Amino acid sequence: MNEAETRHQDFIRQIVASDVAAGKNDGRVHTRFPPEPNGYLHIGHAKSICLNFGLAREFGGTCNLRFDDTNPEKEDVEFVDSIRQDIRWLGFDWDNEYFASDYFEQLYEWAVQLIKAGKAYVCDLTVDEVREYRGGWNQPGRNSPYRDRSVEENLELFERMKSGEFRDGERTLRAKIDMSSDNMNLRDPAMYRIRHATHHRTGDKWCLYPNYDWAHGQSDSIEGITHSVCTLEFEHHRPLYDWYIEQLGIHHPQQIEFAKLAVSHTMMSKRRLTELVTGGYVEGWDDPRMPTISGFRRRGFTPDSIRNFANRVGITKHNSVTDLALLNLCIREHLNKIAPRVTGVLDPLKVVIENYPEGEFEMRETAINPEDELAGTREVPFGRELYIERADFLVDAPKKFFRLTVGGEVRLRNAYFLKCNQVVKNEADEIVELRCTYDPQTAGGKAPDGRKVKGTIHWISAPHAIDAEVRLYDVLFENEDPSDVPEGQDWKDQINPNALVVMTNAKLEPMLADASAGDQFQFVRNGYFCVDSKDSRPGKPVFNRTVTLKDAWINEQKKGSVS
Ligand code: ATP
Ligand code: MG
Numbered sequence: 308m309n310e311a312e313t314r315h316q317d318f319i320r321q322i323v324a325s326d327v328a329a330g331k332n333d334g335r336v337h338t339r340f341p342p343e344p345n346g347y348l349h350i351g352h353a354k355s356i357c358l359n360f361g362l363a364r365e366f367g368g369t370c371n372l373r374f375d376d377t378n379p380e381k382e383d384v385e386f387v388d389s390i391r392q393d394i395r396w397l398g399f400d401w402d403n404e405y406f407a408s409d410y411f412e413q414l415y416e417w418a419v420q421l422i423k424a425g426k427a428y429v430c431d432l433t434v435d436e437v438r439e440y441r442g443g444w445n446q447p448g449r450n451s452p453y454r455d456r457s458v459e460e461n462l463e464l465f466e467r468m469k470s471g472e473f474r475d476g477e478r479t480l481r482a483k484i485d486m487s488s489d490n491m492n493l494r495d496p497a498m499y500r501i502r503h504a505t506h507h508r509t510g511d512k513w514c515l516y517p518n519y520d521w522a523h524g525q526s527d528s529i530e531g532i533t534h535s536v537c538t539l540e541f542e543h544h545r546p547l548y549d550w551y552i553e554q555l556g557i558h559h560p561q562q563i564e565f566a567k568l569a570v571s572h573t574m575m576s577k578r579r580l581t582e583l584v585t586g587g588y589v590e591g592w593d594d595p596r597m598p599t600i601s602g603f604r605r606r607g608f609t610p611d612s613i614r615n616f617a618n619r620v621g622i623t624k625h626n627s628v629t630d631l632a633l634l635n636l637c638i639r640e641h642l643n644k645i646a647p648r649v650t651g652v653l654d655p656l657k658v659v660i661e662n663y664p665e666g667e668f669e670m671r672e673t674a675i676n677p678e679d680e681l682a683g684t685r686e687v688p689f690g691r692e693l694y695i696e697r698a699d700f701l702v703d704a705p706k707k708f709f710r711l712t713v714g715g716e717v718r719l720r721n722a723y724f725l726k727c728n729q730v731v732k733n734e735a736d737e738i739v740e741l742r743c744t745y746d747p748q749t750a751g752g753k754a755p756d757g758r759k760v761k762g763t764i765h766w767i768s769a770p771h772a773i774d775a776e777v778r779l780y781d782v783l784f785e786n787e788d789p790s791d792v793p794e795g796q797d798w799k800d801q802i803n804p805n806a807l808v809v810m811t812n813a814k815l816e817p818m819l820a821d822a823s824a825g826d827q828f829q830f831v832r833n834g835y836f837c838v839d840s841k842d843s844r845p846g847k848p849v850f851n852r853t854v855t856l857k858d859a860w861i862n863e864q865k866k867g868s869v870s
Contacts, residue, residue: 317622319563323362323534326561332533336368339532340394340401341523343375344386344507346577347592347599348393350613350634354568357617359536360399371530372401376408377522379506387507389592393600398610403530407522408508410529414517415469417525417555418480418498422461426554427498428454429464430481437479440486441494447487448494454483468501471514475501482521484550492547496520524548524560532560538567539626568620569628572782573598574789579798588802589783593841595851596783596806606780607827607837607853609645612638631782635854642827642835642853647675647682650720650767651830651850652814653777655694657740657769660725663691668768673721676829687816689722692769694814696832699764700741702730709762711741718763720831724749765831772814776849777836779808819848832856 316324327334338359342352363370372394376382394401421427430453432440442448456464468478480499488494498521503514524547527535535548542564552559574580575598583589583597592599595606603613616637620629670686695711704712711717716726723745731740748755752763783789785803792798819828824840834856839849 318624319358319534319536319565319622320362320365322561322563323366326533327366335531335533336362336366337371337531337533338362338368338536339371339373339527339530341373341375341407341526342390343378343381343577344383344390345378345381346386346581347389347597347601349575349577349580349598349600350570350573350603350616351568351575352393353397353600353613354617354620355536355538356394356397356399357614358565358622360394360401362534362536363402368533369402370399371403371405371532373405373407373526373530375519375523375526376406376506376508377516377519379502379504379516382507384507389601393604396604396610397600397613405526405530406508407517407526408506410522410526411509411513411517413529414522414525415515418521419462419465421482421498421554422465422480423458424554425458425483427461427480427482428456429461429468430454430479430495430497431477432479434476437497441491442486444491450486451481451495454495468499469513469515471503473501475503477501482547482551484547490543490546492520492544493550496547520544520547521551524551524562525555525557527560528552528555528557531558535560535562537562537564539564539624540567564624565622566624566626568617569626570598570634571628571631571787572784572789573631574784574798576790582799586799588799595778595780598783605840606851607642607825607835608638609641609827612641615641628788632858635858638854639835639856642829644678645676646827646829646835648673648677648831649816649819649828650687650765651775651777651816651819651828651833651836652694652696652765652767652772653779653810653830653833654697655767655772655812655814656697656700656738658693658695658725658743658766659740660691660693660743660745661728662744665691667691671721685818687721688768688771689766690768690770693719693766694769694772695741695764695766699762700727700738702738709760710764711762716758716760718749718752718760719745720763720765721752722750722766723747724754724760767814767816769814771817773817773820773848775813775815775819776842776847777810777813777852778839778849779810779852781806781808813850815848815850819850820846822848827853829856 340359360370430451440449479497481495481497484493486494497518499515502516545562548562593601593605595602616634668688668690671689672684672686674684675682699710711727713727716724719725725743725745727741727743729742730738733739783806784801822838824838827837830836835853836850839851843849
């Protein structure tokens with residue numbers, strides 16, 4: 308890990324360091340990661356995970372995992388399990404695991420305490436009426452007609468709300484703060500709502516559920532959190548966070564906000580990701596096109612690359628969009644170091660070398676990973692019949708096409724010069740085979756007579772090759788900001804239909820038949836690939852392309868320069 312080198316002393320780390328130096332909280336550092344279990348974690352959550360667990364690690368502190376499970380309808384144990392798995396996979400472990408629902412009883416008691424202190428009241432206004440009474444940005448709100456209920460009446464009604472006497476939405480418990488505050492969050496915010504729903508942990512015990520602001524800060528306090536890190540949109544909630552804690556006179560964590568991660572071509576709203584899954588636009592939360600941790604994992608991203616990405620993005624107070632190219636760079640850098648080089652021909656075209664003896668083979672030596680000397684070399688068979696990439700041959704080649712063409716010569720990687728003499732077509736007029744000759748004098752990649760070839764292409768021995776399915780991925784949204792939807796269109800209209808291209812007829816080196824789920828390779832010239840963890844079978848491997856070798860590869864191809 309070179310995380311330490313790339314990590315900046317960001318403003319949050321500075322705050323924590325000075326708190327520790329000043330002996331605040333007795334020098335303790337205690338953070339938490341508080342996901343709502345209503346979906347799978349995405350790359351944005353990875354930023355928050357790296358920050359919260361990272362702070363605990365760096366300052367010798369503690370980080371809790373807390374499931375913020377206060378919306379029973381949308382939450383599920385499947386999500387709880389996936390969240391645990393994804394955090395572990397990213398390389399972090401939590402000191403304590405809690406659920407906000409663990410605190411329902413305590414929160415209820417505290418609410419009673421606020422009612423008794425005249426700081427909370429039961430309100431009968433409907434959702435629409437509450438909105439109307441709240442006022443606007445330049446317009447103060449009006450007091451609810453129920454605001455001055457007696458403590459006794461509030462206590463009785465609140466008790467009846469708990470015991471299930473009222474229907475959903477019929478009443479709320481609200482904090483009594485200030486209906487003319489400039490901060491809308493302080494205009495008597497709701498603390499509790501009635502929901503007759505079965506909760507994945509508390510079952511039907513409660514029909515009264517705490518609102519986010521009421522549950523969150525108090526949960527932080529109960530757990531003794533010192534630094535409650537959240538994203539910028541909660542900045543205006545901080546006065547409310549502080550108000551509740553001050554009214555109750557309990558341990559006061561410090562809320563600190565930082566900018567959310569946003570990545571170009573990437574949609575991160577859980578609501579929309581859920582829609583992609585339930586609407587069948589992708590094959591599940593771990594579809595390699597998804598920006599989820601499980602999608603990235605299945606696609607072949609490493610934990611190292613994602614942590615590195617999070618650290619390079621850094622922690623700031625300004626919202627901005629990070630170029631997807633940075634994430635691709637991080638995974639390329641890592642795989643370049645660790646991935647063995649192999650050959651995979653994605654769209655094969657048969658080559659017959661007519662001057663190579665039938666039935667004979669020779670072994671050509673190739674480096675397993677030129678970036679890693681210790682990886683050594685291995686041998687691959689070369690013979691009369693090969694496959695090359697269909698795109699590496701053109702009949703009517705433009706001038707700058709440096710690959711194979713009729714009458715032209717090209718270098719076979721780690722082998723000889725090859726010349727194409729004739730094409731063989733089928734009845735449908737498609738090219739099915741190239742008749743070629745090789746020059747035995749060019750084994751070292753050079754011709755003794757000094758003649759030059761400009762291009763080098765990869766190849767694979769046809770009788771040795773195994774069949775495989777290879778899945779190529781592209782961005783799920785072609786527009787840089789997928790939430791910026793042109794008028795009259797739905798955001799889903801912008802899904803890139805070519806985000807997945809399946810090559811069903813790929814030919815791979817035989818050693819890849821034994822690869823296991825998740826194994827990673829560089830297919831020379833074609834990118835980095837991993838064995839799919841769900842659909843791959845022995846003898847019928849499926850590979851996912853994690854990332855191409857260069858973002859500018861398409862331009863390179865256009866220029867015809869290959870390496
Ligand atoms: P959504 O609003 O899409 O439902 P969320 O972001 O509210 O999702 P949570 O499960 O509440 O999802 O998030 C858990 C934690 O992860 C929160 O502390 C939140 O601030 C943080 N987080 C979520 N998205 C991002 C992001 N894009 N960048 C950084 N942190 C994030
Ligand atoms: Mg949330």
